[in-house]
Amino acid sequence: MASSGTGPRRVTIDDVAEAAGVSRQTVSRALNDKGEIGVSTKQRVLDAALALGYRPSRFARGLVRQDTFSVGLVIPDLLNPFFTEVAAAALDAARGRGWHVVVYDTGDRVEEERGTLEVIASQVDAVVGYLSLPEDEIARLTRGLPVVLIDRKHRSERFSSILIDGEAGVHAAIRHLTAAGHRHIGMLDHAERSEPSVRHEWFDAAMSACGLDSGSVARADQSVEGGERALQELLARHPDLTAVFTFNDIIAIGALRAARRLGRQVPRDLALIGFDGLRLGTLVEPQLTTVALDTRSLGALAVEQAARLLTGTGPLHSDQLTVGAELRVRESA
Amino acid sequence: MASSGTGPRRVTIDDVAEAAGVSRQTVSRALNDKGEIGVSTKQRVLDAALALGYRPSRFARGLVRQDTFSVGLVIPDLLNPFFTEVAAAALDAARGRGWHVVVYDTGDRVEEERGTLEVIASQVDAVVGYLSLPEDEIARLTRGLPVVLIDRKHRSERFSSILIDGEAGVHAAIRHLTAAGHRHIGMLDHAERSEPSVRHEWFDAAMSACGLDSGSVARADQSVEGGERALQELLARHPDLTAVFTFNDIIAIGALRAARRLGRQVPRDLALIGFDGLRLGTLVEPQLTTVALDTRSLGALAVEQAARLLTGTGPLHSDQLTVGAELRVRESA
DNA sequence: AGCGGTAACGTGAGCGCTCACGGGAGCGGT
DNA sequence: ACCGCTCCCGTGAGCGCTCACGTTACCGCT
Incomplete structure (x- = not known):
């Protein structure tokens, strides 16, 4: 079954269209159930797509409908339970928005953080997380990307922060x-x-x-x-x-x-x-x-703020960007 | 400073080209330091890009050079320390490959797992993780995407597994x-x-x-x-x-x-x-x-296998897909 | 003067998809 | 018989970028 040609070319929407005897647009309609398509035609297209193993290119799709977002979550060490909790909260908040979270663990190494930020600029729409680099360097590496710092106050207008008031x-x-x-x-x-x-x-x-x-x-x-x-x-x-x-x-x-x-x-x-x-x-x-x-709020607020910065909906006010802390008496004191 | 036109149109490579008085291609060369460009021109382009806040579209770039990959990591509960360790290992392995990991926490809910798989097919190049849905349903939702199951044996040829031999x-x-x-x-x-x-x-x-x-x-x-x-x-x-x-x-x-x-x-x-x-x-x-x-191997192998399935490099043999376990005597026995 | 060579740029084409259209077929109403 | 409508479906255009080429200018060499 493997193609023996010049290389395993990707199956495109046109291949499906040809196989089903319709046009690209009709294939597109079938796959995104957009309506304006006959039931039998739709089924035929779907069958053809399945048979060819067609899977739409996220790049091509993303290029034209600019509606899928992803946040880069940068943390120093996922194995540190604190960051795990923040990350889990961020994932949850992102899920609610239909956003995708690309997670980067820098392993507490500044060099990795630099490398991550370098590559992140061309991979996500906003950056959220615990960063340790100086602001000007972050600004340089992220090239205008919205950045939300957690537990770190910012000087530059470019950034936003979620702060802890303990x-x-x-x-x-x-x-x-x-x-x-x-x-x-x-x-x-x-x-x-x-x-x-x-x-x-x-x-x-x-x-x-x-x-x-x-x-x-x-x-x-x-x-x-x-x-x-x-x-x-x-x-x-x-x-x-x-x-x-x-x-x-x-x-x-x-x-x-x-x-x-x-x-x-x-x-x-x-x-x-x-x-x-x-x-x-x-x-x-x-x-x-x-x-x-409230670690949940920490992560959730960070994503929320990133979303607002990106969509242009007014960013949260500074007093909404702070999470409090309260004494929880257990056994050790 | 905000544009007052019909909407905040994206800054494209052509805008930078125009601002710097050069062609697209030259801008591209400057940004990806490709050579074949004069130093002064390069600097001028870079300045213009910075001034305009230009950031290349990952979609457009991904569309043409098909060289950036991302894995979807699906886990039931990131707060469970076991999955945290697996996830951390997967992140590490992916970093070594220059891959991006999009993490999804299904919160142990089958419905969320379904929703995640549904959306994942058009967002990543391979799926690895702990899945609980029946194989045929996974196959249907992932539409031909390489899938690596962790700690679960597979029947279908479509899948691959990383198993534990304890x-x-x-x-x-x-x-x-x-x-x-x-x-x-x-x-x-x-x-x-x-x-x-x-x-x-x-x-x-x-x-x-x-x-x-x-x-x-x-x-x-x-x-x-x-x-x-x-x-x-x-x-x-x-x-x-x-x-x-x-x-x-x-x-x-x-x-x-x-x-x-x-x-x-x-x-x-x-x-x-x-x-x-x-x-x-x-x-x-x-x-x-x-x-x-060896949780590190678990996560690392999963990513490794996904990479092999994707790039066509021969997949790992079944005996390489198993991680062992050894008794670690501490204090409780 | 002529020629090859290289450094520095620009020009079409195309990646794979969706959007805004355009258009034919079929059907009922007057 | 004509108009208008809905239901399907197809056609150009373009999203923003890179690749493979052209093209120009300028150098040194015979």
Whole structure:
């Protein structure tokens, strides 16, 4: 059955038309059930298409009816449960719109992120995700494509962002700790950038609002192992700490393991509060108390905003582009 | 700055050509650095393109140079860590090929799977993933698209599969348990289909190979909660069980929680062995002993096979399409 | 002066499809 | 017998780009 000619040429709409003894247009009508076609003719065309194994070219179709969109979702590491949740939410939101999501995992490597953005410009209609490159470089690589940054504020007009407001949540967390009698509270910040994180600022603000000295801080890689090492280091420097707030749940889970290894029982000897509200936090023992943010909204809003930027429907207002976070008390504090 | 004309017409290559005072072809040469162009001209074109915000149409480009491919990855639930790992592996493999992966999460709903396949046929060049629809329906919806099924054997020539061979691994698991003195070993199978799973068959075979009676079995939904309920039910019916093998790690983790709640200490009072080898298994306490399969290969092979089917390079042989599984002893058994 | 060669550009054609038309056949109404 | 209508179906044109060619200008060489 394989063609023995000069090469396996694609089956086009004209081939089907010829086989069915009709014109292109009639084939097109049959395939997109557009009406204006007799039932028997339609069936004949459909049979011919099936027999020839015809499949319309998405490029040709996309070229003329400009109505199919796809978003590029760029994330640093899909295996990180936080990004998984964001990605799942984005997929869901896109499905609702009939959009397609092309996912790129940069594996936390800047070089891959660059490569991805380079290729993405000619593959999707908008870019959404966690980007770490400087804005001007993103702008250069994406060439005018709408870009929605997640959890990162933008300077340029070109971009849009979905931001996290965890101030109230972190405040509640610290109040929760002080109410339980904790006075020496530390934090495990992340170690990616040199400057302290925004979450660290919220922590400081909440501490002083509760009348406590600015807590001691260690920096952790964004991994379970990173959390383990960091807690060990923090406790070595400040053995008097009775509670620790962490940059995110992954780090908190690492801290949980480290605490166990150090013989500190959680929450009796050491209270632990994470950030993110991952489902994973309910699977560990004890279950993680955390400042939970609405990851679903995070992903959904990002896609929504991308859609609005693209279709020209007025973009969301800045206050709609923020997702809140609330304390979710479980077992670790 | 917004155009006030009849509508926001797309900026085409001809617009850039006109602005730079050259021809289309020269613009094309500049953008794809093809050579045969003077440096000053090239710069002028690039400047014009930037100024106009020009971005080549992926459809037009794809139509003529037929060299960009994309795979559709269909999974039931991205939030299930197993599928996350498979997806991550697939993304990685695709990146190596320069392929694009369009991800669809059907949320475990057959109706969504149908809808996805319907739309996918005109959006990607090949489909890989976990599909639950009957083969003839998949064939009808995908219209001749290469399809690679993961962990599901195929009948039709149209399809290809990546299979899991866990026989040796499960055998090793049961031997491990018997060596530790266990005689009453149960299993938590999944509850999706009516017939017993292949893993169940491996379990039975391993049991009889070790000279044990076929173990008692309960069925569990593929979730932590499902595992909890199922273990509780299983132990209620068979209190004498000292070890349990589960369909997968998620169920095992549920079993872990149930065991704790029931006052059975793992592994002292109850040994637990899961299946899949999820990273998640190292985060729980005690760390999960499991029959680990190479999820990376699973996803990678699926993409590899899809690529071969598409490019005509001989498809992989059936023995290359199988990934093995090996016992990974951690703490729960 | 003549000739081949190369670098730098431009010109048709065509990828595979859909859209806006145009037109013939058939049928009922006056 | 004519008009008008609906139902089918076909024909050009064009979406935005790249490929395979032409074409021109300019260089060095005999």
